[in-house]
Amino acid sequence: MDVLFDILGSANFWAAAIRIATPLIFGVLGALICERAGVLNLGIEGIFVAGAMAGWLAVYLGAGLWGGVLVAALAGALFGLLHAFLTVILGLSQHVSGIGITLLATSVSYFTYRTALPDVTSPPRIAAFQPLNIPGLSDLPFIGPALFQQTPLTFLALVFVVLVALVLYRTPLGLAIRAVGDNPASVEAQGLSVVGLRVGAVVAGSALMALGGAFLTMSAFDAFFFGMVNGRGWICIALVVFASWQPGKALLGALLFGAFDAFQIRLQAQIGQVVPGQVFLMLPYLLSIVALILVARRADYPRALLQPWTKGQRH
C-alpha cells in the first residue's frame, strides 16, 4: 500500500498521466467525430503515424513547430478525405477501407522518412515543444507541476475537448452531425447533404487524429521512430466506445488510461525484478479490452454507424 500512496502522491505521476493521455485525447476526439457522423475510421493507427512523421519532418526541414502541427493536421485530413471518398461517396466497406488507410499511411510515412533521410543511423532530433511556464499557476505547490507544466499541445487537446463538445451539443452543425450518424434520412429531409456532412466530419476527425501522432514526435519525444505509435490508434477506437461517444467522457477515459499507464511504469520500477517487464507493457492493451467488454452491452452505438447512404434512399 505504501507503494501505491507514494506513487499517487507525487506530482510527477499526475504530470506523466496527463502527458500520456494527450495523444489519446486527440485520437479519441477524432474517432468520436467520425463515428458520430456514422463512419468507423480504422485508418486511425496509420493516421497517427502519418501525423507523427509529417509534423516532425516539416520541423526538421525548417518549418516552425506550429507549422509542423499544421502539416500534420493536413496530412491527417488528406488520408481522411481518401477514407471519406471510399466509404461515404462510394459506400464501400468501412472496415476494409480503414485497414487499407492504415497500411497506406504507415507505408507512405516509412517510405518518405527513409527516402528523405537515407543515410541516418540514429533518428535525428528536433527542438520539440517545451513545457509552458504559466505565471502563478505553474508555481503552485503540487498542482503546478502536476497540471500546469505541460507542453502547448496538451493544452490544445483540452481546448479541443471543450470545442468539440460545444460544437456537437450547442450548434446546428453539431446537431446535424449527430443526426447524420443516427438517422441520415431525417437530415436529408431537412435539405442538408448527408454526404457533405459525413465527408466533413471524417476529414476533421482525421486531422485531429494526426495531431495525436504529432504530439508523439514533437512533444513527448523529439524524433521519429518506426513502430512508435504501437497500437495507440486502436486503443482510441476502444476508448470511444468506453466514452459512449461523448467528448467529456472521452477526456475522462483518456485520463484514466494515462493514469493507469503512468502507474504501471512506476510500479514496474518498484517490483520489476519479480515480474517480467512485458507483463506491464501488456496491461494497457488488456485494460482496453476489459473496458470494451464491460461497456459493450450498454454501448449506445450511433445507429447508422457502418451504414452507407445513397441520396434519396428510404428505409
Add this chain to the structure above:
Amino acid sequence: MSLRLEPRDHASVGLKLTVSLAAGVIALLLVAIPVVAAGGTPLEAYWLMLQGAFGSMFALSETLNRATPLILTGLAAAVAFRAKLWNIGAEGQLYIGALAAVCVGSGLLQLPPALMIPTVMIAGFLAGGLMMVIPTIIKQRFGADEVVITLLLNFVVILFIQMLVEGVLKDPLSMGWPQSVPLIAEAKLPKLVPRLRMHWGLITGLVAALILWLMVRKTVLGFEIRAVGENKAAARFAGIPVDVTMLKVALISGGLAGLAGVGEVAGVKGYLSSDLSPGFGYSGIVVAMLAGLSPVGTVIAAVFVAAVFVGADSMSRATGISSYIADLVVALSLLCVLVGSFFLRFRVIFERRQVGA
C-alpha cells in the same frame, strides 16, 4: 452524356478476375510516383522486382517461401470475412500457433516424423483457433466488437512471446539472443528441394486452399457460412445455428493463421522469436481481399504479394530505393481492389441525354 449506376445482382468470375488483376496492375503503376520521387526509373525498378521475384530458381524459391504463410493467413481472413467475422488478429494467432509448435515439438514428445509433424500442426491449428474462438465468444456473450479486440490482442501476444523467449522458453545455447529452444529434427518440415528454403508448408497451404474450396461449395458448413455472411437475421430465421457456425469459422480462421506460424517455425526458422513474422497476419487481409475471398484466388494473390516483397527487397539492394515500396504496393492494391468492388456491385452506364424524352 450522363452517367448512371445500375446495381448488379451477380458478378461473373471473369469480372472478379479482371478487377483483382486491374487492382494489382494499377497499384504497381501508382508506385511509379514514389519510385521517381526516390530518384529511380520506374521501368528499371519493375524489371528488377520481377527478376528478384522470379528470375532464378533461388528467387522463385524465396517467393514461394514467402507466399507460404501468406496463403494460410490469406485463407484465415477469407473464411472469416465471408462469414462477416472481422478477424484482424491473424498476426497474434500466427504467433500462438508457432508457440504451440515449439511447446509440443522441442522435445516434450518423441515421435517419428510421420507422427510428429501432424501432431505439431494440429497443436498449432488448435492454439491459433482458440485465439480466435475467445474473441468470438466475447462478441457473442458481451457484444464487444471483435475488430478492436483481435487488433489489441496482436500486441498482447507479441509481448507474451517476447516474455517467453526471454524467459522460460529461452534457448540456453542461443548466446544471449532472445529465441526459444529449437524444434527437434523430427518436428521440422522437410524442404521441397535440397538447398532451397521452400518447404512442405507450401503443400499444407495448397491443400488447405483446396479443402476450403470444397468446403465452401460442397458442404453444409460452407452453405451455412455463406448464409450467415450474407444475412445473419435471415440465416437465423432459416434455422441455421448462427452462433455455432461463427465459432466454427473462428476456429478454422484462427487455426489457419496458427498453421502459418507452425510453417515459419518448423519449416524456416527452427525456433520461435518475437520477429518471426514481418506482418504476415496483416498482409493476409490484403491477400484475401485481392482474391475476392476465394480460396483458389488466395493462392494466386499470396504469390503476387510475396513476389512484391521479395522483388522489392532485391530491387532495393540494387537501386537504394527503400524496400518499404513493397508495403506501399500492398496497401495500394488493397485500396484499388476495394474501389474495384464498387464495379462488382454496380454497372456504370454512360447514356446520351435524350432531349424531350
